Amino acid sequence: MDNKREYIYRIEPGDADFMKRATLMSLADYILHTAGEDADRGGFGVRDLNLHNASWVLTRMALEVERMPAEYERIRVTTWVSAVTRAMTTRNFEVFDEKGVRIACAVTNWAMLDLSARRMLDLHLLPAYDSMTQDFPLPAALPCRLAPLSGGREYEHAVVYSDLDFNCHANSVKYIQWAVDTLPLELLQQKRFARTDINFIREARYGERLRIVAAEEALAFEIRNPEREAVCRIAFRME
């Protein structure tokens, strides 16, 4: 392969917020959807891995937004895999508007999970997967490792049916939603999510009462399970 593969989407009314722009969640959703489609196309999708009782797990994500696309706008998402180690692979994304201007980009890290043993698998078990990698420069800095949060304002959320994905744990995009929903509406109106770093640490299961700890001024968040373990950490830089 010598080209980034590309996928076209339209920002539908259901993807847009009251300002008629895509939400950070819907942009992240299109990006993760692209990952799924492209892995499928390469023969390494969740459906393929499921046959071997394995699945992809998103471990980190960095998402940079220059301009949030508007309702009814068409976006083109390109994607490529840039690295494969035993434990982790990196998948990159660039988002272009109809004029060909790059308006967002993302770098994601993924691990492969054995669904029975709930342990990580060696990515070299997929010998052909290396052929997926392409040698383009990273579109943004790698996702940061986020430090534990000591304190902040606390919110509670019990994981409900509509939060669940096919793995029966809370969907990655929901974590972003819980953090974004704690922010003041004025901030969301006045600024954009210039960069978002997310560390996915543990699964959040149905019925679990999570604590969303928000150090609001730092725009840093930690989502904890009832055992007080960090499930996810998120940091926003808004401009």
Added chain:
Amino acid sequence: MDNKREYIYRIEPGDADFMKRATLMSLADYILHTAGEDADRGGFGVRDLNLHNASWVLTRMALEVERMPAEYERIRVTTWVSAVTRAMTTRNFEVFDEKGVRIACAVTNWAMLDLSARRMLDLHLLPAYDSMTQDFPLPAALPCRLAPLSGGREYEHAVVYSDLDFNCHANSVKYIQWAVDTLPLELLQQKRFARTDINFIREARYGERLRIVAAEEALAFEIRNPEREAVCRIAFRME
């Protein structure tokens, strides 16, 4: 016009629940999206009405499901307008699978709102709109008028950013989500939403702390605003 117009969608992983079937919310979303697309196509969409400072408001919905479509399944949604009175118009939907089998249908009622005065407009103000109506039989019984609920288990939900639509009030599909999320997972696994009736009564605004009152055995729900007024009533029949 002598044909029902049709729209094709695919049930994406993000539309599916942990059973890899469309959620009631995503099915309702595709149906309401179809309403928007078809009204747009006829020149009576929200964007057209907005030019006159007006908008469509969904007042009632009845949604019947014979079989919930599975992840990756393609569905064909047909739609037509069957009635226009001064106060209300009826839009109908049928959902077919790839074999041409009807798996769901819906009947919806809409009013036209003056966005400044927040009052309903006479639909005969749209003289050409009558040409939208088509004389096909209703696919299901009209949405029921639901009675007030006296008591039930209560849940609280504050309207957050991700709940808001372009009108800056909670999106219609969110009401369904709040009700569905109170149901036991076992019930959602074992039964389908044979029929859902919804009455949309008032807008729910940002920051409002709503009470979701659930008479769970009757599968009847009333969502109330802080003034204890009913915002929405929902009734499910599960089979």
